[in-house]
Amino acid sequence: MEKVIAIVGPTAVGKSALGINLAQKFNGEIISGDSMQIYRHLDIGTAKDSKEELKLVKHHLVDICNVDQRYTVKDFQKKAVSIIHELNMNNKPPFIVGGTGFYLNSLVQNLNLGGSASGNDDLRDSLLQLEKSGKLEKLQEILKSTDPKAYDSIDLSNSRRIIRAIEVYQTTGKSITQQSNGDKWADFYIIGLTDDREELYDRINQRVDKMADMGLIEEAKAVFDNRATIPQAKNGIGYKELFPYFEGVSDLNSCLDEIKKNSRHFAKRQLTYFRNQMDVDWYNISEVNDYQSVINQKITKFLGGKYDNLE
Structure with missing residues (x-):
């Protein structure tokens, strides 16, 4: 080990x-x-x-x-x-x-x-548009309602991390904080x-x-x-x-x-x-x-x- x-x-x-x-x-x-x-x-x-x-x-x-x-x-x-x-x-x-x-x-x-995106282009495009428009608080609100665990743990000033967390939850149904491979390396x-x-x-x-x-x-x-x-x-x-x-x-x-x-x-x-x-x-x-x-x-x-x- x-x-x-x-x-x-x-x-x-x-x-x-x-x-x-x-x-x-x-x-x-x-x-x-x-x-x-x-x-x-x-x-x-x-x-x-x-x-x-x-x-x-x-x-x-x-x-x-x-x-x-x-x-x-x-x-x-x-x-x-x-x-x-x-x-x-x-x-x-x-x-x-x-x-x-x-x-x-x-x-x-x-x-x-996981991969680079959720596979839902419409979702990603809408989130990236909010980022481009400077609507960080809106992204934070979406994350809070989508994945409260991630909202409490990730850097809320990082819009890309928020977007990633939303995508992961929408794709897997699990918080990004729970995406463990299970193997201790x-x-x-x-x-x-x-x-x-x-x-x-x-x-x-x-x-x-x-x-x-x-x-x-x-x-x-x-x-x-x-x-x-x-x-x-x-x-x-x-x-x-x-x-x-x-x-x-x-x-x-x-x-x-x-x-x-x-x-x-x-x-x-x-x-x-x-x-x-x-x-x-x-x-x-x-x-x-x-x-x-x-x-x-x-x-x-x-x-x-x-x-x-x-x-």
Whole structure:
């Protein structure tokens, strides 16, 4: 059974730093489990690791797409499985790091994501027309009435993911969250980081302020200027909230406050998803003394004798 270690948790909790630390210690490599870090030139708003950090450990599935390319959970699943196979063959433990729960769940549950469409062209055309018209809320309403389980678990800012979930349910009669192949293909140890609410919210607020200082506004302006051709990237938290500023209908501080608010809400959704959908070994970083040493011991036990090149 192949071994996979994943690090999950809400935004800004410290997943990336822990992932680099562990990959270095165990001679592993990192697979990004973030749906936005795949895009080139979207660095600040996606909280991508710095160039220096990316050099410390080999990272996969970062900067692999142009912003106008479509990238689906099925694409992630296919590429991640291939990388996991290769790393295990080379005695390198894979560390999946990221907060996109459905991406990770597609691997853990071995989800059968099926073909590219439902076979109902009229349905797909009508849904794509709503997307083209910018009617995200309408798509959300359709999903909520069609598949409440998916509505509670997938990224509701991603219109293509909503469309896919609606199609899957209309085709199979089952939620996209239940499309499991049933075969366990790998052994997963999932580490969850969390923090006290006030501490976490303070981390989020500080991160947004730091992003603004690093050039988030300029990066978001490039997204705004090309929003007609980048249906997925334009809906990312950290970008869409700044559009009113560029349109001259809101001031910058109000837009930054909106990013902070939406990031906090996103963090709550992430925690809910991971707690309800996966078997996670949780660590409150403000309460567990030397939690990294505890995690090191558990990973060593989890990997067992499979790898002969560990420290």
